[in-house]
Amino acid sequence: MCHRQNFRAxxxxxxxxxVVGAGAGGGVVAKxxxxxxxxxxxxxxxxxxxxxxxxxxxxxSQRTTVLGNAFGPxxxxxxxxxxNSDGSTRIVLPSEGSYSNNAxxxxxxxxxxxxxxxRFMEKDFTMKSTYGHVEGSTLDDWPITYFDLxxxxxxxxWEIGVSGESGANPFESPRKKPYPMPPFAYNYSANILADxxxxxxxxxxxxxxxxxxVRYGGRPACYRMRSCVGFACPVNAKCGTHNTVIPTxxxxxxxxxxxxxxxxEIMIDEKGRATGVKYFDENDKGQIQTADIVIIAAAxxxxxxxxxxxxxKLFPNGAGNNNDWVGRNLQGHAYTGAHGLIKDDVYDxxxxxxxxxxxxxxxxxxxxxxxxxxxxxxxxxxxxFSKMRPPGAKRWGPEHKEYQRSQFxxxxxxxxxxxxxxxxxxxxxxDPDVKDHWGIPVARLSGSRHPYDPTGCQFMSDRAEEILRxxxxxxxxxxxxxxxxxxxxxxxxxxxxGNDPKTSxxxxxxxxxxxxxxxxxxxxxxxxxxxxxxxxxxxxxGYRVGDYIVKNWNGTQFKS
Amino acid sequence: xxxxxxxxxxxxxxxxxxxxFIPACAGYDSPxxxxxxxxxxxxxxxxxxxxPADKDPGATDANVVNFIDKQLIGPYTRFQEDYRKGITAxxxxxxxxxxxxxxxxxxxxxxxxxxxxxxxxxxxEFWAEVNQRNFFNRLLDHSMQGFxxxxxxxxxxxxxSYKMMRLDYPHVLGQNRYESKCATAKILEL
Numbered sequence: 001m002c003h004r005q006n007f008r009a010x011x012x013x014x015x016x017x018x019v020v021g022a023g024a025g026g027g028v029v030a031k032x033x034x035x036x037x038x039x040x041x042x043x044x045x046x047x048x049x050x051x052x053x054x055x056x057x058x059x060x061s062q063r064t065t066v067l068g069n070a071f072g073p074x075x076x077x078x079x080x081x082x083x084n085s086d087g088s089t090r091i092v093l094p095s096e097g098s099y100s101n102n103a104x105x106x107x108x109x110x111x112x113x114x115x116x117x118x119r120f121m122e123k124d125f126t127m128k129s130t131y132g133h134v135e136g137s138t139l140d141d142w143p144i145t146y147f148d149l150x151x152x153x154x155x156x157x158w159e160i161g162v163s164g165e166s167g168a169n170p171f172e173s174p175r176k177k178p179y180p181m182p183p184f185a186y187n188y189s190a191n192i193l194a195d196x197x198x199x200x201x202x203x204x205x206x207x208x209x210x211x212x213x214v215r216y217g218g219r220p221a222c223y224r225m226r227s228c229v230g231f232a233c234p235v236n237a238k239c240g241t242h243n244t245v246i247p248t249x250x251x252x253x254x255x256x257x258x259x260x261x262x263x264x265e266i267m268i269d270e271k272g273r274a275t276g277v278k279y280f281d282e283n284d285k286g287q288i289q290t291a292d293i294v295i296i297a298a299a300x301x302x303x304x305x306x307x308x309x310x311x312x313k314l315f316p317n318g319a320g321n322n323n324d325w326v327g328r329n330l331q332g333h334a335y336t337g338a339h340g341l342i343k344d345d346v347y348d349x350x351x352x353x354x355x356x357x358x359x360x361x362x363x364x365x366x367x368x369x370x371x372x373x374x375x376x377x378x379x380x381x382x383x384x385f386s387k388m389r390p391p392g393a394k395r396w397g398p399e400h401k402e403y404q405r406s407q408f409x410x411x412x413x414x415x416x417x418x419x420x421x422x423x424x425x426x427x428x429x430x431d432p433d434v435k436d437h438w439g440i441p442v443a444r445l446s447g448s449r450h451p452y453d454p455t456g457c458q459f460m461s462d463r464a465e466e467i468l469r470x471x472x473x474x475x476x477x478x479x480x481x482x483x484x485x486x487x488x489x490x491x492x493x494x495x496x497x498g499n500d501p502k503t504s505x506x507x508x509x510x511x512x513x514x515x516x517x518x519x520x521x522x523x524x525x526x527x528x529x530x531x532x533x534x535x536x537x538x539x540x541x542g543y544r545v546g547d548y549i550v551k552n553w554n555g556t557q558f559k560s
Numbered sequence: 561x562x563x564x565x566x567x568x569x570x571x572x573x574x575x576x577x578x579x580x581f582i583p584a585c586a587g588y589d590s591p592x593x594x595x596x597x598x599x600x601x602x603x604x605x606x607x608x609x610x611x612p613a614d615k616d617p618g619a620t621d622a623n624v625v626n627f628i629d630k631q632l633i634g635p636y637t638r639f640q641e642d643y644r645k646g647i648t649a650x651x652x653x654x655x656x657x658x659x660x661x662x663x664x665x666x667x668x669x670x671x672x673x674x675x676x677x678x679x680x681x682x683x684x685e686f687w688a689e690v691n692q693r694n695f696f697n698r699l700l701d702h703s704m705q706g707f708x709x710x711x712x713x714x715x716x717x718x719x720x721s722y723k724m725m726r727l728d729y730p731h732v733l734g735q736n737r738y739e740s741k742c743a744t745a746k747i748l749e750l
Contacts, residue, residue: 059709066705067635067713075635095635226728349728382708382721395678396610396700397671404708405616408725 007278007286015039015256017549018277018291020263020306023108024535025522025542026297027241028156031248032546034255038553041289042249043279046072046104047259048242049111051234056227058381062103062112062489063230065095070231071112072104077437080301082485083446091434100332100445100487102299106259107242109489110535114229114354114378115210115238117162118532119153119540122146122173123363124419127528131369137421137450138329139369142527143499143508146173152540152547160539161216161239164208171203171359181213184222188348189376189412190356196471197358207357207375210239210535217244228351229378241539264440266294266319266518268312274319274518280438292556293549297522297542300330300491304428304524305443307495307505307512320495320512325505327428329493331529334449336457336481337374337415338465339388340473347409353379361463362419362531368459369452370419372531374467377413385411390477412473414464417490418457418482419531421450426486428494445485453482490534495524510545516558521545592625594632594640598661599647600625605663606650607703609670617720619707627706627715639698646695650677652686 015038019030022044030042054060054070061070068075075093082098083089092099103109123130125142133139150173156162158180166178183206186194190204197204211233212221222237236243249255260282267275267288276290296303304327308318318326354375361371385408386400394400426447434442461478468476498504501513510525512518523529523538530537552559590597607619607628619625632640654662658669665673676682680693706715716722 057710057712059705059713066701067631067709382725382727383705385725386704386708396674396703398612398614401611401614401616401618404721405724408727 007288012287012289014290015041016291016553017041017293017295018043018289019295019297019521020277021108021296021298021302021522022106022241022246022257023102023297023299023522024110024241024538025545026295027107027110027246027249028539028542029295029297029519029521029546029549030255031245031252032543032550034249034252036550038254038550040249040255041291042246042255042257043261043263043277044104044106044257044259045262047106049103049105049107049232051232053232055234056231058383061227061230062109063381064384065097065101068095069101069103071108073101079434079436079442081431081434081442081444083444085448089444098445098485100301100485100491102301102489102491105242106246106257107240108299110210110240111232111238111242112230113210113238113240113489113535114352114533115240115535116354116375116533117157117164117208117210117536118373118530118534119173119175120146120149120530120532120537121171121362124528124530124532125149127370127419130363134369134421134450134452136423137452138424139421140496140498140503140527143497143504148508149537149540149544150174150176152543153536155543156536156539160210160241160244161212162208162210162536163213165206168205169203169357169359171362179208181216184209184211184213184352184355186355187350187353187376189346192342192346192471193356193376193412193414193467196467200467200470202358202360202467204356204358207355209352211352212237212239219243222351224351226349226351226379228353230381262436262438262440263298263306264309264438266296266306266310268310268315268319268515268518270313272312272314272515274515284438293517293519293553295519295521295545295549296495297520299522300494300524301428301443301445301487303520303522304330304494305430305441308428308430309441315515319518320505320515322514323502325496325503327494328424328426329422329496330426330428330445330447330486330491331420331422331493331526332486332488333372333417333490333529333533334420334453334457334481334486335415336372336418336460336464336479337413338461338468338476338478339390340412340414340465340468340471340476341407341410342412342471342473343410345409346412347380349379351379353377358467361460365459368456369421370456370531372416372418372456372460374414374416374460374464377415380408380411382408388413390475412468412471414468415479416460416464417531417533418453418460420482420486420529421452421456422493422528423447423450426450445487448484449482449486454480455482457482490523490529492523492526492529492534495520496527497525498527509548510541511548511558519545519549592629594629594643595625598651599643600629601663602647602650602661603628603699605670606674606699607706609674610700610703611707616724619703621717622707622715622720623717624703624706624715627709627713628702630714631702636702642690642695642698646690646699649682649686649690649692649695653677653682656683656686
């Protein structure tokens with residue numbers, strides 16, 4: 001189609017499975033298949049990332065990307081197109097916020113994330129039957145329940161490693177096994193907030209974290225340094241797929257990790273079966289890799305782009321897209337909350353910073369659809385703090401500087417991810433004109449969040465402000481989210497799973513309707529995105545998809 | 561063999577293969593990578609207004625202009641044209657209002673000028689190609705990055721902002737060594 005270059009199959013031996021994307025979902029699937037004896041090629045567009053690449057550099061981190069993405073992708077070869085609210089378009093670079101970047105490296109976001117390890121709640125899987133239809137939305141139930149995913153949550157917690165206090169969150173859905181590691185102790189601001197929340201009758205508890213509180217998995221315990229969220233861990237205490245399942249997959253001898261490879265297209269034959277992928281290797285040479293099974297785990301934007309760029313006779317609008325659902329329902333998390341200034345120094349600069357959660361507002365809020373968890377903020381950084389000001393405060397000059405000097409250690413932020421209400425028009429398509437370095441049409445992001453989201457966000461910000469006041473904040477203000485284009489690092493929903501092929505892209509095992517050897521295994525599958533950070537759910541989905549493939553692949557086809 | 565600065569810049573622009581703006585009128589005497597000397601003075605004065613020296617060092621001490629100049633031939637190459645035209649517009653606006661260059665204005669007039677620019681109220685005639693509020697915000701943002709970002713990018717000289725905010729550096733808990741007279745601190749300063 002778009003690629004002028006010839007793709008060559010030479011040298012590449014046929015394998016059982018191709019996994020595209022070595023992040024949370026893809027890393028897990030590759031490992032599950034490889035240890036079960038299937039031969040796997042795991043493609044990653046980036047390389048290995050370590051703390052030493054950019055160490056504690058705020059301006060090239062996953063929090064502040066102004067000088068580039070520490071974990072990729074780079075500004076030179078990658079582009080996206082964003083459709084503005086007035087219908088005009090603009091080209092955006094990966095280092096710009098509206099690009100909705102996810103890290104391009106082995107482990108992807110699990111290298112640099114804050115590592116909150118949330119299980120979604122029972123009601124997060126049944127949003128429509130819990131709250132009814134929301135006008136203008138595609139709010140729906142998942143085709144699976146919490147209990148279908150529970151064993152895989154458990155597997156993720158024990159194989160990747162989670163620190164937490166079992167039973168401390170009274171709102172948590174039932175778990176069979178406790179967390180494998182003890183929780184992180186509250187930092188200073190969490191201590192203050194915990195007391196305040198309890199006085200208000202709420203139920204604060206330590207945030208479960210994909211981070212070693214004690215030695216685990218052969219890796220050391222966290223030593224609570226500042227450069228935590230947004231950075232690679234200098235002591236390898238943060239648990240991601242890059243230091244757990246991906247090494248296991250490689251050690252099995254059945255998985256070849258191919259880094260710096262950009263997959264361009266999934267090949268679908270005349271009978272409508274996936275036969276492999278076309279990709280550009282590290283030298284920009286076009287190559288072909290064939291396989292029995294293809295699994296896409298490139299995160300919600302790139303997964304949709306790859307499916308849409310894979311046109312074939314039976315799927316002229318892209319793989320699995322005959323009903324126009326690929327790329328639809330793009331969701332992320334509308335972050336919302338409040339800031340409060342305390343008289344004394346409350347910022348202790350102890351990583352990871354975020355240690356306290358309040359899940360009282362995830363559901364059961366009178367008149368509100370869904371909700372979200374509230375957490376204290378991760379470690380703060382000087383440049384980002386220069387933008388954190390109450391409404392009307394000076395943006396520059398002597399007052400701004402004085403604020404920076406005197407208030408940096410007095411500020412507490414309490415905020416969280418509101419569960420967005422999905423809608424059909426928030427979507428990923430491929431741009432008809434703009435192409436990336438390899439000539440592949442780029443992703444085009446359009447639409448906006450559902451108009452309900454600011455209402456829910458306002459509710460959560462009000463709650464956050466109440467807690468901060470109770471905690472002794474003498475000056476509080478809100479930052480209310482929920483407007484504009486969705487996406488971001490928590491991107492989800494673009495290859496929704498469902499029982500009805502007319503209103504979903506995959507079945508409940510992540511298998512594309514009508515292409516039984518093509519799977520999706522990332523946040524794209526999520527029907528709704530929960531009021532929690534999604535990493536553990538993506539890991540669990542990876543385990544579930546992997547388990548299904550291993551149990552149902554008979555060597556030549558899937559048992560029906 | 562010694563390569564002349566002109567040759568170096570020419571090769572650099574070829575290597576980058578991009579629209580590297582060589583200051584046509586500035587000649588090649590400027591000590592800066594991108595800015596002419598006059599442009600740099602404007603940026604220095606502007607950034608000092610953003611983060612003025614008080615009991616702690618300000619933008620000039622932190623070498624914020626060096627940060628911006630350095631980024632303009634790196635990740636911020638795409639802002640070159642904006643800077644060139646924006647600084648010219650600042651100069652033309654100041655000349656029209658005060659018959660002086662911006663950096664020669666006294667402190668109060670500079671502040672007032674920048675407040676006008678922030679509000680988009682400078683004479684429109686000079687701002688046809690660059691939006692003054694956008695350019696103000698860009699300079700503001702880049703100044704903050706230069707002052708509060710890592711020193712490795714050319715600003716925040718001697719970690720002045722980290723010291724001001726009482727942030728431990730190196731990042732070892734409870735080991736704030738800026739004022740320490742211990743041997744370790746001396747080694748680190750070397």
